[in-house]
Amino acid sequence: MIRRNPGLILVAAALVALFLLAVVLARAQGKLPVLALDFTEHLFGIVLAVFVLERMLAWREGRQWLAAKDWLYLILLETIDDLLKALLPATVPREGVGTDEKIEVYELTGERIHVGETVRYSPLQLLVTPGEKDLQSHIFWYARKLGPPRYVELAREALSDTRAQIRETFASSARLMDADITTMLISFEQAAMAAIRHLDSAANMRNEKVEDASHRDGEASTTQRTREADHELAFVSSIIVESVVDSVMKPKAWLEDHRHIMEDQSPFWRLQAGGRAGTGPK
Secondary structure, three states: OOOOOHHHHHHHHHHHHHHHHHHHHHHHOOOHHHHHHHHHHHHHHHHHHHHHHHHHHHHHHHHHOHHHHHHHHHHHHHHHHHHHHHHOOOEEEOOOOOOOOEEEOEEEOOOOEEEOOEEEEOOEEEOOOOOOHHHHHHHHHHHHHHOHHHHHHHHHHHHHHHHHHHHHHHHHHHHHOOHHHHHHHHHHHHHHHHHHHHHHHHHHHHHHHHHHHHHHOOHHHHHHHHHHHHHHHHHHHHHHHHHHHHHHHHHHHHHHHHHHHHHHOOOHHHHHHHHHOOOOOO
């Protein structure tokens, strides 16, 4: 490393030469103790400036950015929750005949951040975790309710909007973000991009099956094949979306934990505390 930087060698050599010259002159004048005292004082000042004052200034500058960082993470958390609200149904009917009871897939908690009269954010809590069989079945039900082609279109649009928001955040505020959440969001963005491709592929396969059936079969057979193709599309899309939900839960959990860690440091937490004292969601 030093061999590739001759300037550093020259500076080091000059400093050593000056130090030796100072020692020789001080010895000739009988002032070596004075030189040692001056050298100790200057060395102490350098150490104090580099290892204490510089760190204090860095800590102070970091404190100045706490509010901006907390607000940035709040926006990212809101973006993730908006994606989940677009991909998942809020409730699904409970299986069974003759019952109107519904199962909640997620809920919006009563914790809110108020800015003036505006409600800024209502945290989303997922009640059915990824990996459970129920979550995929809930997504499958939702896709069939909306219509599989329509659901795929909505899911693709939601994923594209979320990726665009994350990329915009990287472009404008990457220096404020911790390395851990940056890595998580990059991983999620790649997973979202892959999910969009898979959804497009599944939708194209469904359309090809429907078109092929319309050319070769009668109307009744075409209707049956369309139903089968829609059923397959809903099933495949439920698997794809469940994987997206699974990939987004890690950054969501990190951001939620970060909000709890920052609660004693960020001025926005006082706003949220005032929101908790209210009546909850309106």
